[in-house]
């Protein structure tokens with residue numbers, strides 16, 4: 360990966376010297392410093408010379424980055440280049456074709472699948488996930504409030520509009536309290552006010568020591584984020 364975050368491609372491409380291990384150690388050092396400052400700790404994500412193969416096609420290789428408490432990275436690139444695949448690797452839903460991925464801390468993935476039961480109320484659907492993570496009713500309310508959905512708490516998920524469902528998915532992530540947020544196109548379908556709410560939620564999450572890894576075709580206001588620019592093979 361070059362200094363602008365572009366990922367080397369193709370057989371025989373010279374990847375950066377494998378910096379992943381070193382960067383993971385650096386992440387952990389920062390993590391320890393953050394702990395001494397009394398911030399939320401327990402999360403880190405590092406890719407070390409990671410390659411991704413899907414359907415027999417090499418999407419990217421030599422990907423190195425490290426994220427610790429308060430960090431964010433934005434994955435960008437054209438359709439089909441592998442942004443969602445990168446997030447699925449980070450979530451452990453895909454195995455890397457080469458390299459290693461290290462994760463510390465719980466994660467929450469928001470993608471096009473809301474993972475919410477369509478046949479129960481919004482509060483109940485989010486409560487299911489929050490309960491699995493040992494959270495409480497107040498966490499559900501906090502997530503719903505963050506995405507301005509409290510007034511729809513008792514509406515069945517199947518009756519929500521596209522944008523409301525997207526906000527519900529984000530509310531699930533916020534309510535879940537996982538330190539590592541993996542957000543795939545989180546701004547899709549959001550109106551301006553909802554996008555501002557998402558940005559505020561990401562700022563608050565990072566300020567409390569959380570990590571955001573997002574893939575997006577739109578700017579997300581992630582100040583100070585690393586850019587991981589995937590390019591077509």
Ligand SMILES: Nc1ncnc2c1ncn2[C@@H]1O[C@H](COP(=O)(O)OP(=O)(O)OP(=O)(O)O)[C@@H](O)[C@H]1O
Pocket residue numbers: 413414418436437438439440441442443444445
């Ligand atoms: N289950 C699968 N099996 C095989 N190939 C897949 C599978 N899912 C996705 N792909 C392929 O992997 C490539 C990358 O897909 P991915 O969804 O990661 O791209 P993306 O950069 O997120 O695209 P977009 O901007 O359109 O969301 C595409 O060529 C796609 O066809």
